[in-house]
Amino acid sequence: MNNTALETTELIYKSIYFMNSIPSSMIIAAVLLLPTILRADPDQTTHAVFTNLMNATLSDNYDGFVADCDARMKAAVTKPMLDGVSEQIKPHAASGYEAEYMGELKQKGYEVYIWKLKFKDGSDDVLATMSLKGGKVGGFYLH
Helix, strand or coil, X not given: CCHHHHHHHHHHHHHXXXXXXXXXXXXXXXXXXXXXXXXXXXXXXXXXXXXXXXXXXXXXXXXXXXXXXXXXXHHHCCHHHHHHHHHHHHHHHCCCEEEEEEEEEEECCEEEEEEXXXXXXXXXXXXXXXXXXXXXXXXXXXX
């Protein structure tokens, strides 16, 4: 065996020894936490727009809701539509909620940001998506 092969073999054995010396629970915890560690929060402007949309939804404030929306979104969302969504989500959010940022993706020219809403009343979680293009909201959905 040449020196390079011997060094590679030795490195592999050292790596295996090291991995075997780490408790498996620590390895599992690291793997489970890795996506959270690697996921960055959205920029401050995006977070502020999301917070404004949520606050407007929970307070049934139509003008506040459409303030950051593009023309198409403003035309599509009516006051009665916001009233309906607000009535559905308000009771769950009344005792508080946490918005956990889950990530983003690109779809049809929009940056789509995703949050998990976890309500302190113990009701089902809600997936919130917000689509932005040019700093304006083109979509906001609570699934």
